[in-house]
Amino acid sequence: MDNGGVANGGQLRIDTTVPHPARRYSYWLGGKDHFAADRESGDAIAAAFPAVVELARANRAFLRRAARYLAESGVRQFLDIGTGLPAPDNTHEVAQRIAPESRVVYVDNDPIVLVHAQALLVGDSRGRTAYLEADVRDPDAILAHPDLLATLDLDRPVALLLVAILHFVHDDDQVADVVSRLVGALPSGSHLVLSHGTMDFSTPEGVAAYEKMFAAGGTDVRARSKATLQRYLTGLELIEPGIVPVTEWRPDNPADPRPVSPDLGIYGLVARKP
Numbered sequence: 001m002d003n004g005g006v007a008n009g010g011q012l013r014i015d016t017t018v019p020h021p022a023r024r025y026s027y028w029l030g031g032k033d034h035f036a037a038d039r040e041s042g043d044a045i046a047a048a049f050p051a052v053v054e055l056a057r058a059n060r061a062f063l064r065r066a067a068r069y070l071a072e073s074g075v076r077q078f079l080d081i082g083t084g085l086p087a088p089d090n091t092h093e094v095a096q097r098i099a100p101e102s103r104v105v106y107v108d109n110d111p112i113v114l115v116h117a118q119a120l121l122v123g124d125s126r127g128r129t130a131y132l133e134a135d136v137r138d139p140d141a142i143l144a145h146p147d148l149l150a151t152l153d154l155d156r157p158v159a160l161l162l163v164a165i166l167h168f169v170h171d172d173d174q175v176a177d178v179v180s181r182l183v184g185a186l187p188s189g190s191h192l193v194l195s196h197g198t199m200d201f202s203t204p205e206g207v208a209a210y211e212k213m214f215a216a217g218g219t220d221v222r223a224r225s226k227a228t229l230q231r232y233l234t235g236l237e238l239i240e241p242g243i244v245p246v247t248e249w250r251p252d253n254p255a256d257p258r259p260v261s262p263d264l265g266i267y268g269l270v271a272r273k274p
């Protein structure tokens with residue numbers, strides 16, 4: 001950790017009076033790390049777009065199911081980039097419940113997450129967790145970080161989690177480059193877990209409204225199509241059921257009713273490096 005997380009040149013980097021995306025996401029998830037400004041903003045967005053709370057929870061549930069699937073498949077190392085604030089069933093908790101020796105490296109570029117990182121570092125003593133403050137757009141720095149190298153053995157399979165993060169990187173080619181550098185550094189038997197916002201299920205009017213909003217800077221989420229996501233998977237084998245709305249990715253109880261994808265607009269997938 002660079003500076004203990006809060007101070008930067010003696011200045012607090014965190015303003016609790018301004019709503020913050022990570023804390024708002026935590027609020028929607030039912031977490032405890034948020035302030036009045038985050039709750040007000042979260043409630044306002046949810047009033048205009050009621051599916052957002054369900055979307056956050058469905059995405060988080062996908063992360064949990066995908067991590068569990070990989071731990072059950074024998075993966076013992078996890079690189080979780082775009083960690084978010086601690087919430088029930090963080091990756092190390094899911095993995096270490098199945099295999100206590102699991103090792104997890106968390107990465108986020110948000111100082112708010114850094115402040116809470118200690119909560120992520122309390123893992124099973126038989127395993128190990130580390131936290132790096134770094135930017136996914138600089139994959140080489142992540143891969144060369146001494147804390148990562150002290151925690152993960154890059155000669156053994158790693159599950160790379162990019163869950164609800166790449167839609168914050170707006171340039172398609174940059175995303176392709178990031179994924180290919182990260183996956184390229186991992187050995188055969190590694191996996192990619194990805195979730196990503198999409199407008200594929202929306203009406204033409206909905207898409208037009210979204211594009212207008214994005215162009216005006218009203219949202220920082222760059223929605224992408226299934227075809228674009230597919231391009232990021234060169235050299236990887238999709239695990240069944242492929243690229244599907246997160247709610248459809250190996251649901252715990254397939255017979256239970258689930259929110260319909262048009263309301264949610266987020267894809268999930270797991271792919272394997274052969």
Ligand SMILES: C[S@@+](CC[C@H](N)C(=O)[O-])C[C@H]1O[C@@H](n2cnc3c(N)ncnc32)[C@H](O)[C@@H]1O
Binds near residue numbers: 081108165
């Ligand atoms: C919506 S949260 C997702 C949290 C968690 N992966 C989940 O799905 O529950 C997105 C996280 O990605 C982080 N993030 C966004 N852009 C990033 C970047 N360029 N580098 C590293 N982290 C980033 C944010 O700070 C935030 O914690």
